[in-house]
Amino acid sequence: MRGVHEKDRFEALARPHLDALYRTAMRMVGHPAAAEDMVQETCLRAFAALDPHSHKTNFRAWLFRILVNLSIDHMRGIGRQATVSGALVDNVATSAPDPEQMAMSSGLRDDIRAAVDALSAELRLVVLLVLVEEMSYVEAAECLDVPVGTVRSRLNRARSQLQSVLKDHAQGPKRATRPLKVALT
């Protein structure tokens, strides 16, 4: 029986990552119910394995590593279901930045999602961890149990594949571009 303190501690550590776990699972398994099951299983395993007397050096990476392993097992088992529900798309639309502000064409979001979904699982995971969840290369490598160089090479390949999609929208209005961080002379 785990103590109340352990439960509080686990909730404080794990709950802030719930959305990130869910959207990563969602993009890996393609179905809300399966993604929810996967996040639940991740938390159950994490809580069971969490040593109350030690502190994880990187709890988020550890949590995601459990999720990544589950998603790989899932895909090996039944194959990936590529469909994403319309309900999820609607949900996302309410929490995303103002499209006008982002100055993107309306179809871009769906195209980017489709392009990410079309990536192989190993490339998709790197995109989700580094570009979406903004993990460092080292943290992503820890999640995926691969060297940092592998993370970078996968990210490079994923970016190349995604870029072809984005270029199709290059004729549309551009987003409010962040100023380049160098002094251009």
Added chain:
Amino acid sequence: MTCKVYRSAVEAWVDGQCPADEAAVLERHLQNCTACRNYADELDTQRTQVRWALGGETAPPDLWPRIAARLGFPRVGPPSAPRHARWLGARQLLAAAAVVAVVALGALALAPSLPPQHGGAPAHTVVDATVQDFVTFRLSERAYDISSGDPDATLAWFADRVSFELPPLEARVLGYRLVGGRLCWLLDQRLGAFTYERDGQHITIYVMQADATETASASADPVLAKTRGRSGQDGYSSLVWRQQGLVFSLVSEVSDEEMTRFSAALIEAVEQSNAKRPERRI
């Protein structure tokens, strides 16, 4: 180096993971190389767009309660519970605050009459005081007391100016860079305010000492509770939590999701530093 060699460095630079010495060399190259500059712009745009398209997905509101039930956690109250989300000190407040974290900020009705527990400042006071300071500082366009991205230099400046030990700072958190610190007088104490910036958006973390009576109980819990509230200043919000005898108030104009992610990263960083240096535990 040729542009081919620089390409890999450009990717790391756009991802904010290029070591400072390499970044300096690369930035000099970018000043003179249109091709690499365009490549950096392409990657930067792509990164922003991918995050925009995929980063807003959120878990169903009932997912954590279902997980908590399977883990055998105490039953989490309904969203109407935030009236109980006063200043913590008890695990049930954590549960209530956890509910608050998934509902709209505006739903947090922190009644002004709520008395502080254990003699500490009530949450709404911390929220109001820090948000007002944040807005005032932004409007004044004053300089930071110490403008530095170096965590050690920043903490060294504060060493003799506050009466408690500040937690270690990170130079970067989720792509936000430490840009400066200020010594503030709020809630009858000196405290540190540290600001991070990314793409013109600012997140300031106020760090103050918890009340002595609360500190005693806080030492048993790395994170006792957190609660959120919206001040009267539209567009700014605060996320407040207590950890290792300190009170943290995170104030910003960024989205709720971004605030939560940032706070999670800080909570974990403080916990890690405490694990490495147990003598820091207050």
